[in-house]
Amino acid sequence: MNIAVLMLVVGEFEGAELSVASAQAYCTRHGYDLIVNRELIREEVSPNWNKILWLKAVLPQYDAVLLLDADTMCAGQDIPLEPFLSDGITASRISEGADKFCYGVVLFRNTAAVIELIDNVLTEPDAFLYLAGRQESEPFNRLLAKEGAPPVNRLPRHIFNAMYFRPFGYLKTNVTPETVFVHWAGGLKKDGAGGLMKEFS
Numbered sequence: 001m002n003i004a005v006l007m008l009v010v011g012e013f014e015g016a017e018l019s020v021a022s023a024q025a026y027c028t029r030h031g032y033d034l035i036v037n038r039e040l041i042r043e044e045v046s047p048n049w050n051k052i053l054w055l056k057a058v059l060p061q062y063d064a065v066l067l068l069d070a071d072t073m074c075a076g077q078d079i080p081l082e083p084f085l086s087d088g089i090t091a092s093r094i095s096e097g098a099d100k101f102c103y104g105v106v107l108f109r110n111t112a113a114v115i116e117l118i119d120n121v122l123t124e125p126d127a128f129l130y131l132a133g134r135q136e137s138e139p140f141n142r143l144l145a146k147e148g149a150p151p152v153n154r155l156p157r158h159i160f161n162a163m164y165f166r167p168f169g170y171l172k173t174n175v176t177p178e179t180v181f182v183h184w185a186g187g188l189k190k191d192g193a194g195g196l197m198k199e200f201s
Protein backbone atom coordinates (compact mmCIF):
# COMPACT_ATOMS: atom_id res chain seq x y z
CA MET A 1 0.00 0.00 0.00
CA ASN A 2 1.27 3.38 -1.11
CA ILE A 3 0.57 6.04 1.53
CA ALA A 4 1.55 9.70 1.68
CA VAL A 5 1.37 12.23 4.50
CA LEU A 6 0.60 15.63 3.01
CA MET A 7 1.33 18.94 4.74
CA LEU A 8 1.09 22.57 3.73
CA VAL A 9 3.44 24.93 5.57
CA VAL A 10 3.20 28.59 4.62
CA GLY A 11 4.03 31.85 6.34
CA GLU A 12 5.24 32.28 9.88
CA PHE A 13 3.62 29.57 11.90
CA GLU A 14 5.08 28.85 15.28
CA GLY A 15 5.66 25.14 15.81
CA ALA A 16 5.34 24.18 12.14
CA GLU A 17 8.88 22.82 11.82
CA LEU A 18 8.32 20.74 14.94
CA SER A 19 5.25 19.36 13.22
CA VAL A 20 7.18 18.56 10.04
CA ALA A 21 10.02 16.84 11.95
CA SER A 22 7.54 14.71 13.85
CA ALA A 23 5.72 13.72 10.64
CA GLN A 24 9.05 12.93 8.97
CA ALA A 25 10.03 10.58 11.78
CA TYR A 26 6.63 8.87 11.55
CA CYS A 27 6.83 8.48 7.75
CA THR A 28 10.38 7.14 7.87
CA ARG A 29 9.37 4.57 10.46
CA HIS A 30 6.40 3.28 8.47
CA GLY A 31 7.60 3.73 4.88
CA TYR A 32 5.18 6.51 3.96
CA ASP A 33 6.06 9.44 1.68
CA LEU A 34 6.09 12.81 3.42
CA ILE A 35 5.08 15.61 1.07
CA VAL A 36 5.59 19.09 2.53
CA ASN A 37 4.36 21.88 0.29
CA ARG A 38 5.58 25.37 1.04
CA GLU A 39 3.73 27.09 -1.75
CA LEU A 40 0.12 27.89 -2.43
CA ILE A 41 -1.39 26.52 -5.62
CA ARG A 42 -3.68 29.54 -5.77
CA GLU A 43 -2.31 32.56 -3.93
CA GLU A 44 -5.58 34.48 -4.01
CA VAL A 45 -7.37 31.99 -1.77
CA SER A 46 -6.74 30.92 1.80
CA PRO A 47 -4.24 28.26 2.93
CA ASN A 48 -7.23 26.12 3.98
CA TRP A 49 -8.53 26.12 0.42
CA ASN A 50 -5.00 25.36 -0.82
CA LYS A 51 -4.77 22.30 1.45
CA ILE A 52 -7.72 20.83 -0.43
CA LEU A 53 -6.20 21.81 -3.80
CA TRP A 54 -2.99 19.99 -2.85
CA LEU A 55 -5.02 16.97 -1.75
CA LYS A 56 -6.79 16.90 -5.10
CA ALA A 57 -3.40 16.99 -6.86
CA VAL A 58 -1.72 14.31 -4.74
CA LEU A 59 -4.41 11.74 -3.87
CA PRO A 60 -4.63 10.18 -7.38
CA GLN A 61 -0.94 9.17 -7.08
CA TYR A 62 -1.43 7.15 -3.87
CA ASP A 63 -3.67 4.50 -2.35
CA ALA A 64 -4.30 6.83 0.58
CA VAL A 65 -3.23 10.28 1.78
CA LEU A 66 -3.19 11.65 5.31
CA LEU A 67 -3.86 15.37 5.20
CA LEU A 68 -2.02 16.71 8.21
CA ASP A 69 -2.04 20.27 9.56
CA ALA A 70 1.16 22.09 10.50
CA ASP A 71 -0.18 22.41 14.06
CA THR A 72 -0.11 18.70 14.81
CA MET A 73 2.35 16.22 16.22
CA CYS A 74 2.62 12.46 16.12
CA ALA A 75 2.32 11.14 19.66
CA GLY A 76 2.00 7.51 18.60
CA GLN A 77 5.06 6.97 16.42
CA ASP A 78 4.67 3.16 16.59
CA ILE A 79 1.05 3.11 15.46
CA PRO A 80 0.61 2.65 11.67
CA LEU A 81 -2.19 4.17 9.59
CA GLU A 82 -3.28 1.01 7.77
CA PRO A 83 -5.63 -0.31 10.50
CA PHE A 84 -7.56 2.98 10.38
CA LEU A 85 -8.19 2.93 6.63
CA SER A 86 -11.76 2.72 5.44
CA ASP A 87 -13.12 2.64 1.89
CA GLY A 88 -13.65 6.37 2.19
CA ILE A 89 -12.28 8.73 4.75
CA THR A 90 -11.14 8.40 8.35
CA ALA A 91 -11.33 11.21 10.89
CA SER A 92 -12.15 11.99 14.50
CA ARG A 93 -15.64 12.93 15.69
CA ILE A 94 -15.93 16.46 17.03
CA SER A 95 -17.37 14.93 20.19
CA GLU A 96 -18.58 11.53 21.28
CA GLY A 97 -21.73 10.50 19.43
CA ALA A 98 -21.52 13.37 16.92
CA ASP A 99 -21.60 12.66 13.18
CA LYS A 100 -19.52 15.69 12.33
CA PHE A 101 -15.81 15.42 12.61
CA CYS A 102 -12.81 17.67 12.86
CA TYR A 103 -10.27 18.42 10.20
CA GLY A 104 -6.55 18.86 10.51
CA VAL A 105 -5.87 15.13 10.58
CA VAL A 106 -7.89 13.24 7.98
CA LEU A 107 -7.05 10.07 6.08
CA PHE A 108 -8.40 9.92 2.51
CA ARG A 109 -8.58 6.68 0.54
CA ASN A 110 -8.11 6.97 -3.22
CA THR A 111 -11.51 5.89 -4.52
CA ALA A 112 -13.76 7.37 -7.20
CA ALA A 113 -16.26 8.45 -4.52
CA VAL A 114 -13.60 10.26 -2.47
CA ILE A 115 -12.18 12.04 -5.52
CA GLU A 116 -15.72 13.11 -6.40
CA LEU A 117 -16.28 14.35 -2.85
CA ILE A 118 -13.16 16.53 -3.00
CA ASP A 119 -14.25 17.95 -6.36
CA ASN A 120 -17.68 18.69 -4.92
CA VAL A 121 -16.20 20.42 -1.86
CA LEU A 122 -14.16 22.68 -4.13
CA THR A 123 -17.18 23.56 -6.26
CA GLU A 124 -19.75 24.04 -3.47
CA PRO A 125 -21.18 27.54 -4.03
CA ASP A 126 -20.18 28.75 -0.57
CA ALA A 127 -17.10 26.56 -0.05
CA PHE A 128 -14.81 29.49 -0.65
CA LEU A 129 -16.37 31.39 2.26
CA TYR A 130 -15.88 28.48 4.62
CA LEU A 131 -12.37 27.80 3.45
CA ALA A 132 -11.42 31.45 3.61
CA GLY A 133 -12.78 31.45 7.15
CA ARG A 134 -10.61 28.47 8.04
CA GLN A 135 -13.60 26.14 8.30
CA GLU A 136 -12.85 23.49 5.73
CA SER A 137 -14.86 21.02 7.82
CA GLU A 138 -18.20 22.65 6.93
CA PRO A 139 -18.49 21.72 3.23
CA PHE A 140 -17.02 18.25 3.92
CA ASN A 141 -19.42 17.50 6.75
CA ARG A 142 -22.38 18.76 4.75
CA LEU A 143 -21.57 16.68 1.66
CA LEU A 144 -20.76 13.58 3.71
CA ALA A 145 -24.23 13.69 5.23
CA LYS A 146 -25.76 13.25 1.76
CA GLU A 147 -26.78 9.96 0.21
CA GLY A 148 -24.12 8.31 -1.94
CA ALA A 149 -21.28 9.95 0.00
CA PRO A 150 -18.17 7.81 0.63
CA PRO A 151 -18.12 5.86 3.92
CA VAL A 152 -16.54 7.51 6.93
CA ASN A 153 -14.59 5.78 9.66
CA ARG A 154 -15.45 7.99 12.64
CA LEU A 155 -12.85 7.66 15.36
CA PRO A 156 -13.04 8.97 18.90
CA ARG A 157 -11.30 12.30 19.07
CA HIS A 158 -8.36 11.23 21.20
CA ILE A 159 -7.13 8.88 18.44
CA PHE A 160 -6.44 11.26 15.54
CA ASN A 161 -7.18 14.68 16.89
CA ALA A 162 -6.19 14.70 20.53
CA MET A 163 -5.81 18.13 22.04
CA TYR A 164 -2.82 19.59 23.78
CA PHE A 165 -2.82 23.18 24.86
CA ARG A 166 -2.48 25.48 27.81
CA PRO A 167 -5.45 27.83 27.82
CA PHE A 168 -4.54 29.57 31.10
CA GLY A 169 -1.18 28.06 31.85
CA TYR A 170 -2.46 24.64 32.86
CA LEU A 171 -2.22 21.72 30.45
CA LYS A 172 -5.42 20.61 28.78
CA THR A 173 -5.08 17.34 26.92
CA ASN A 174 -6.83 14.05 26.19
CA VAL A 175 -3.74 12.22 24.90
CA THR A 176 -3.80 8.49 25.74
CA PRO A 177 -1.56 5.55 24.74
CA GLU A 178 -3.95 5.05 21.77
CA THR A 179 -3.34 8.57 20.45
CA VAL A 180 -1.67 8.79 17.05
CA PHE A 181 -1.88 12.54 16.36
CA VAL A 182 -2.18 15.57 18.60
CA HIS A 183 -3.65 18.79 17.19
CA TRP A 184 -3.01 21.98 19.09
CA ALA A 185 -5.09 24.08 16.68
CA GLY A 186 -3.13 27.25 16.01
CA GLY A 187 0.30 28.70 16.61
CA LEU A 188 2.07 27.52 19.72
CA LYS A 189 2.06 29.80 22.70
CA LYS A 190 4.82 30.23 25.26
CA ASP A 191 5.91 26.84 26.60
CA GLY A 192 3.64 24.86 24.28
CA ALA A 193 6.45 23.80 21.97
CA GLY A 194 8.74 22.82 24.85
CA GLY A 195 6.01 20.74 26.45
CA LEU A 196 5.23 18.96 23.24
CA MET A 197 8.84 18.21 22.48
CA LYS A 198 9.45 16.80 25.90
CA GLU A 199 6.41 14.57 25.78
CA PHE A 200 6.37 13.30 22.23
CA SER A 201 9.88 13.28 20.80
Ligand SMILES: [Mn+2]
Pocket residue numbers: 069070071103104183185186
Ligand atom coordinates in the same frame (compact mmCIF):
# COMPACT_ATOMS: atom_id res chain seq x y z
MN1 LIG B 1 -4.99 22.91 12.54
